[in-house]
Amino acid sequence: GAVVSQHPSWVICKSGTSVKIECRSLDFQATTMFWYRQFPKQSLMLMATSNEGSKATYEQGVEKDKFLINHASLTLSTLTVTSAHPEDSSFYICSARLWTGIDEQYFGPGTRLTVT
Amino acid sequence: GEDVEQSLFLSVREGDSSVINCTYTDSSSTYLYWYKQEPGAGLQLLTYIFSNMDMKQDQRLTVLLNKKDKHLSLRIADTQTGDSAIYFCAERGTDKLIFGTGTRLQVFP
Numbered sequence: 001g002a003v004v005s006q007h008p009s010w011v012i013c014k015s016g017t018s019v020k021i022e023c024r025s026l027d028f029q030a031t032t033m034f035w036y037r038q039f040p041k042q043s044l045m046l047m048a049t050s051n052e053g054s055k056a057t058y059e060q061g062v063e064k065d066k067f068l069i070n071h072a073s074l075t076l077s078t079l080t081v082t083s084a085h086p087e088d089s090s091f092y093i094c095s096a097r098l099w100t101g102i103d104e105q106y107f108g109p110g111t112r113l114t115v116t
Numbered sequence: 117g118e119d120v121e122q123s124l125f126l127s128v129r130e131g132d133s134s135v136i137n138c139t140y141t142d143s144s145s146t147y148l149y150w151y152k153q154e155p156g157a158g159l160q161l162l163t164y165i166f167s168n169m170d171m172k173q174d175q176r177l178t179v180l181l182n183k184k185d186k187h188l189s190l191r192i193a194d195t196q197t198g199d200s201a202i203y204f205c206a207e208r209g210t211d212k213l214i215f216g217t218g219t220r221l222q223v224f225p
Contacts, residue, residue, distance in 0.1 A: 004158075006158075034212070034213075042217075042218075043204065043215045043216065043217050043218050044159075044204070044215045046212055046213075049211070049212065093158050093159070095158075095159075102147055102164065102166075103147060103208055104161060104164075105161070105213060106161065107151075107158035107159040107160070107161075108158050109157050109158045110156070110157060110158045112156070
């Protein structure tokens with residue numbers, strides 16, 4: 001149990017276009033999901049906290065108009081990178097929170113975005 | 117502030133024990149976690165420990181917590197080649213996880 005999927009697993013897009021990444025909790029409901037960015041050989045940087053039915057909470061320095069987050073249901077959150085630039089190229093990972101008596105996060109497999 | 121640090125690299129021989137260390141600064145953290153990340157993949161929760169515990173054992177994994185020194189360690193017994201990965205410790209900050217810098221574990225035969 002506690003499986004999280006991401007789609008697509010990798011995507012290549014041209015500068016100026018927008019890309020949508022989906023994060024789904026397959027066998028549990030998640031009122032809270034998280035979006036992280038990971039640069040090569042570095043740790044995870046939390047970008048935003050996605051709450052079902054309300055606006056996402058963005059970390060300092062993350063542009064909310066560039067990284068649009070929608071958490072429309074208890075099993076789906078989407079991250080849209082708008083007007084993508086090469087510096088947006090990165091590995092994006094989502095996680096879904098599951099309360100089991102403690103705060104557990106289950107991670108998706110990640111999406112590799114390359115902007116040309 | 118919230119800052120979690122780990123050594124960057126560890127190399128061990130197959131069958132030996134691995135010990136990965138982590139230091140954190142937020143003494144109010146209630147839980148501390150260990151995650152494993154294989155190349156090109158997301159993170160897998162390995163184990164966690166409550167801040168009021170000193171030790172937790174789960175099969176080949178042993179977690180030690182020294183709250184006074186804010187030091188956390190993960191010991192992997194009988195390390196196998198399949199254990200090669202990046203290991204992240206994480207502390208639970210204010211409604212979010214703060215990840216360490218990650219330790220790359222390489223297991224050689």
